[in-house]
Amino acid sequence: MSEELIGKLKQAVIDGEPEDAEIFAKQALDQSVDPLDCINLGLTPGIQEVGELFSKGDYYLPELIIGADAMKAALDILEPALVSGQEREVVGRVVLGTVAGDLHEIGKTLVGTMLTANGFLVTDIGVDQNSEAFVAAIKENKADIVGASALLTTTMLQQKKLIEALESAGIRDSVKVMIGGAPVTDLYAQEIGADGYAEDAISAVDIAYRLMDAPV
């Protein structure tokens, strides 16, 4: 019974069916299937397969995003049911947001989805977030990586301010900084002392793996 439900959870992620994923997650809890098994044997292999299909070019972004949504729908039900000490394995913890003065959301959210689909635990703090909000979220989530997005030539400067704020808060050494956004370049990332720059959401995953010293 548990194997069948775990298989269904995996398939719901691959097929991109958030509503099914939610139903199967609830059924699993009703039938006392271990939520950690549901995650590690169902959702994780499911999203990995979605990622592979994407890499092969069979899936495009819409399939990837709905797969990640299905995973999230199930996780929202399963994670609260984990007993203390149980924790799902993640590649790393990421805090993600768009910098102060900038309301552009789509690119940043896409990076979040790509990272989630590749095993990261992502906390998205939204748009127009000042350095204090980033620092607070990094501390609260014990983030390994912070990702700051800026789409405007005028708001790029906030990425530099964030790095300065991390230094003043004394947490610069404990968190890796990734920056991105249309006007941002590798050179700019180096100039302001960021650890990584990704020119698109797909390469962001490689950079994040590299920053975690995890195998790509």
Place this chain on the structure above:
Amino acid sequence: MRKSHHSETIANLVHESSVDILTKVGFCVPVDKVLARLASAGFLVDLESQMVRITPDLLDSALKTLPKDVKIYNREGNSLAHFGIDACFMGAGTPVNVFDLNSGEHRSSTRQDVCQLVAIQDALPQIDIVRPTVTATDQGEYSDLVEITELLRNTTKPIVHRTLSPDRVDAAAEMLFSVVGGEKAFHAKPHFATLYCPISPGYFTPENVNCMLKWAEYGVPITLLSMAMGGASAPVTLLGELIVINTDILAWIVVLQNLYPKTSLIYGSVSAVLDMKTGLLPLGAPERGMINSGAAIMANYYGIHSMCGGLSTDAKELDAQAGFEKTNTAIPLLQEGASIIYGVGAVDAGSAISYQQMIFDNEIIAGIRRMWDGISVHDIKEEIELIKALTPRGNFLSAPHTLQNYRRHWYPEIISRDTYDTWKEKGETIDQICSRKAQEIVANHQPPPLPASVEAEIERIMRRFLPDFSYEG
């Protein structure tokens, strides 16, 4: 202007959809002071959500006061003759990267690039309207004002730019007015239009709202420039995306005409469709030309001018891809009667400017313009007589008619029509020819200078923001 057989169907469908959205859901105006003004002007305002809806009356009065047949002028007061008749071409902009003219290095753009790229646009005959095309990233916070000074000093052609925040619209307007002899002279013959982009769907930032209203107070033409991304900030279908584009623009046509009746407005779109394999926004895609041709359709429907993103490419160098994409993203805009085609000089999905591409774009435009003439219908008496006289096996090369008419056809300046041997002997690639031409213009082209008194006035205005401002940068 020419129209496709679909254009009327599309225009009616899209307009009705926009009116439905604007009367039922509306759009967000995130500035409380403006919300209050809109409420007293009769808009349906929800102060808490900052959402604004229009009424049929407001729409009617806006479409009545919206100026038609607007002309644009150069710094010397001459109107751009073919504006509104045939498509005009405008510099792209404004990314923060440039391919260095001499080394080809991909680097941050500077004030010197703005100065040189403006002078090149001034010199190139196919470019009608000039933009800074890149950001002067070495000029810090007031780069927008510095860029305007370089536009004023390095070209006499009509110019288009914007300010980054409302606090400097006064200064920008003063400078723009000073070069033509005051505000009255500007209003009679505007040589400048500004542009602002919404965040689709249904939102302009507070800075952009305040900038637009400030420019409207000065009676300066404003371009409402949608940057919708199909599949991300708008529906993925072209018709669905066009509804978002139109709704965002129509909303502000209604706002600006009701608050500042008779403000000249340009219907703009530099929209595109998201690439679902990468999440990037390809600007060389066929869909780029297709979606922005929709903006031309809608602008013609409202009877105003359009500014449409095209002549675009994702190529990083002057290659086959660049030639293919540049041409193919311009053609649909001509087909639907776009007033301004916006993209000269841009490469790499608009994220950089290439001097060489700018030179080659001039060549592409010349070729496209010739093609767009089509087969002209004229009195053919002379041709008939000639054919009769020379049939059979006659030679038209020596006929006076040939001498009188051959120059109607296009003769390229860069593209090679040489034989293999001649081409080999010349040994210069298109890229090298374009580099050489750009370098020659930079070295030799001298746009007519501003009077010393005007330069002094601009300097005085600029020093309110930048105490060290000088023309030597």
